[in-house]
Amino acid sequence: MLAVIETGGKQYLISPQQKIRIEKIKKAKEGEEIIFDKVLLLVDDEGEVKIGQPYLEGVKVKALVKKEGKSKKIIVFHYHPKTRYRKKKGHRQPFMEVEAKNIEA
Numbered sequence: 001m002l003a004v005i006e007t008g009g010k011q012y013l014i015s016p017q018q019k020i021r022i023e024k025i026k027k028a029k030e031g032e033e034i035i036f037d038k039v040l041l042l043v044d045d046e047g048e049v050k051i052g053q054p055y056l057e058g059v060k061v062k063a064l065v066k067k068e069g070k071s072k073k074i075i076v077f078h079y080h081p082k083t084r085y086r087k088k089k090g091h092r093q094p095f096m097e098v099e100a101k102n103i104e105a
Contacts, residue, residue, distance in 0.1 A: 001103050004041040005061055011040060014061060014100045024094040028065050034098065036061040042105060050105075059105050063098040070094050 002015050008023025028034045039059040042050045050056055070092035078087040 001045055002041075002043040003039050003059070003061055003103050005036040006038040006040055006055075007036055016100050016102055019066065019097055019099045021095045021097050024068065024096050028096065030065050030068055032065050033101070034063055034065060036063065042103070044105060059103070061103050062101045064101055066097045066099050068094070068096050 002013060004011055004013050006012075007025070010023065012020050012022065014020060025034065037055075037060050039056045039061060040052050040054065042056055042059055044050075050059075052059075071094075073090045073092050076089040076091060079085065
């Protein structure tokens with residue numbers, strides 16, 4: 001079984017027992033179960049494809065939050081030549097690692 005879910009403004013292809021990294025959800029804590037109800041596409045065990053317009057009714061993906069964290073630091077550097085303008089910033093994007101438990105159709 002496969003499903004395409006939407007969360008954090010992005011789309012993810014997910015199957016049961018698969019781990020993915022998504023944008024952090026403020027309401028969810030580590031060890032909690034979350035439900036993704038914005039399912040765009042579903043491929044069941046027989047190979048039948050269901051496409052939502054934009055979402056499928058009554059289809060949910062249950063997942064367990066495994067861990068929360070921050071990704072590696074990236075450097076943002078602004079520079080204007082000949083004007084002594086230099087600005088250096090670092091950024092670490094927060095993420096959640098979730099494991100899909102099952103897809104309910």
